[in-house]
Amino acid sequence: xxxxxxxxxxxxxxxxxxxxxxxxxxxxxxxxxxxxxxxxxxxxxxxxxxxxxxxxxxxxxxxxxxxxxxxxxxxxxxxxxxxxxxxxxxxxxxxxxxxxxxxxxxxxxxxxxxxxxxxxxxxxxxxxxxxxxxxxxxxxxxxxxxxxxxxxxxxxxxxxxxxxxxxxxxxxxxxxxxxxxxxxxxxxxxxxxxxxxxxxxxxxxxxxxxxxxxxxxxxxxxxxxxxxxxxxxxxxxxxxx
Amino acid sequence: xxxxxxxxxxxxxxxxxxxxxxxxxxxxxxxxxxxxxxxxxxxxxxxxxxxxxxxxxxxxxxxxxxxxxxxxxxxxxxxxxxxxxxxxxxxxxxxxxxxxxxxxxxxxxxxxxxxxxxxxxxxxxxxxxxxxxxxxxxxxxxxxxxxxxxxxxxxxxxxxxxxxxxxxxxxxxxxxxxxxxxxxxxxxxxxxxxxxxxxxxxxxxxxxxxxxxxxxxxxxxxxxxxxxxxxxxxxxxxxxx
Numbered sequence: 001x002x003x004x005x006x007x008x009x010x011x012x013x014x015x016x017x018x019x020x021x022x023x024x025x026x027x028x029x030x031x032x033x034x035x036x037x038x039x040x041x042x043x044x045x046x047x048x049x050x051x052x053x054x055x056x057x058x059x060x061x062x063x064x065x066x067x068x069x070x071x072x073x074x075x076x077x078x079x080x081x082x083x084x085x086x087x088x089x090x091x092x093x094x095x096x097x098x099x100x101x102x103x104x105x106x107x108x109x110x111x112x113x114x115x116x117x118x119x120x121x122x123x124x125x126x127x128x129x130x131x132x133x134x135x136x137x138x139x140x141x142x143x144x145x146x147x148x149x150x151x152x153x154x155x156x157x158x159x160x161x162x163x164x165x166x167x168x169x170x171x172x173x174x175x176x177x178x179x180x181x182x183x184x185x186x187x188x189x190x191x192x193x194x195x196x197x198x199x200x201x202x203x204x205x206x207x208x209x210x211x212x213x214x215x216x217x218x219x220x221x222x223x224x225x226x227x228x229x230x231x232x233x234x235x236x237x238x239x240x241x
Numbered sequence: 242x243x244x245x246x247x248x249x250x251x252x253x254x255x256x257x258x259x260x261x262x263x264x265x266x267x268x269x270x271x272x273x274x275x276x277x278x279x280x281x282x283x284x285x286x287x288x289x290x291x292x293x294x295x296x297x298x299x300x301x302x303x304x305x306x307x308x309x310x311x312x313x314x315x316x317x318x319x320x321x322x323x324x325x326x327x328x329x330x331x332x333x334x335x336x337x338x339x340x341x342x343x344x345x346x347x348x349x350x351x352x353x354x355x356x357x358x359x360x361x362x363x364x365x366x367x368x369x370x371x372x373x374x375x376x377x378x379x380x381x382x383x384x385x386x387x388x389x390x391x392x393x394x395x396x397x398x399x400x401x402x403x404x405x406x407x408x409x410x411x412x413x414x415x416x417x418x419x420x421x422x423x424x425x426x427x428x429x430x431x432x433x434x435x436x437x438x439x440x441x442x443x444x445x446x447x448x449x450x451x452x453x454x455x456x457x458x459x460x461x462x463x464x465x466x467x468x469x470x471x472x473x474x475x476x477x478x479x480x481x482x
Binding site (some may be wrong): 008059061062063064065067068069098099100101102103104108110111112114126133134135137139140143144146147148150151152155194202235 | 267300302303304306308309310339340341342343344345347348349351352353355356372375376378381382384385387388389391392393394396397
């Protein structure tokens with residue numbers, strides 16, 4: 001059975017990506033990265049999802065990117081914006097950008113893929129609706145794929161070629177959610193919020209919640225998560241999908 | 242002052258690379274990676290060297306590549322060859338190859354470089370004499386450089402371009418050692434052995450010791466390290482450089 005390493009953050013995008021990989025017939029090896037994000041709820045969600053999909057193996061690897069600073073997601077000196085913010089007007093890149101994150105994540109996925117002999121890496125990168133992150137652009141992904149073939153022992157030997165799949169790259173959040181539901185995902189298992197409370201309940205106000213809720217709304221659905229503040233979204237506001 | 246991130250393993254190559262970066266006028270930010278190699282002597286050597294060169298900052302980042310397995314350097318189930326071995330006859334790649342190692346290391350260096358606004362990464366990759374590792378080839382390095390420019394916020398904004406310097410890539414070990422000495426390196430601070438004893442003394446027999454000792458010999462010099470077994474090399478065998 002062909003194998004895929006799927007980068008799994010516990011959010012909507014990577015979970016939908018995992019479901020797509022499964023549908024395409026891959027044996028799934030899910031990889032989550034504990035990179036010093038400020039809370040562990042993402043990783044707990046990734047564990048639940050690995051379980052839900054009965055993946056072959058789920059690995060969590062620790063790499064503490066907070067030592068470098070430079071991102072609101074890892075740097076204690078910077079503040080994660082509590083409210084939805086417009087990205088930087090000149091660059092379109094949000095403060096939650098983590099320097100070189102996808103390069104690091106893909107490099108780690110590549111290491112595991114080579115050991116497994118996996119032929120695919122799945123990454124839930126999405127460029128159309130959300131991020132504005134440079135390392136979610138199709139030209140970036142293509143460059144990584146090229147690097148990967150030069151980087152590895154198996155690639156040199158010509159007996160292995162790795163493909164980086166980003167099936168969500170041109171979908172809107174609403175399309176991603178609909179696709180995920182078609183594939184049987186229980187989105188109550190996922191976590192997206194940058195600023196959850198100590199019970200892990202999402203705030204409903206940060207950038208990540210904003211895009212999630214907007215996606216559910218545009219899909220004509222209601223997010224199954226229970227939000228910290230009623231009225232932010234989620235249950236009780238309308239029909240549950 | 243222009244800044245460089247230098248990947249520093251504590252060995253001869255990366256230390257010479259660091260000295261070259263210093264000579265070229267960079268402020269040095271040295272980065273060592275604790276990737277689950279079987280002993281910590283490398284990291285101790287990297288600390289000594291950071292100190293010796295009075296770098297601006299030295300960071301050690303933990304990323305446990307042993308979870309993936311697949312290399313004798315990190316996988317407890319595989320054995321580091323005690324004796325010098327010929328590489329795999331068909332591929333030329335040794336069992337000490339760590340999957341995607343340089344991709345992971347360069348990705349981490351890139352993250353720090355972006356935060357620092359550093360314009361250079363220095364990597365002591367060497368292709369001519371030693372490794373046979375795919376991720377030490379010039380075409381691999383060029384592909385990473387291209388990726389790096391696409392990967393980063395500062396790259397997209399056009400206000401930053403990163404160069405990956407590999408000044409040793411076409412030097413022999415002997416040439417590297419001579420170059421390092423010219424630049425004032427005390428090589429007794431470095432560590433190379435894959436299989437040191439519990440005092441950190443090198444074995445004199447593994448692949449890494451083999452190339453180190455061969456390099457000193459071809460340079461007409463004697464390694465200042467004290468080897469576990471007399472006769473393996475090092476002090477007492479001839480003139481100290």
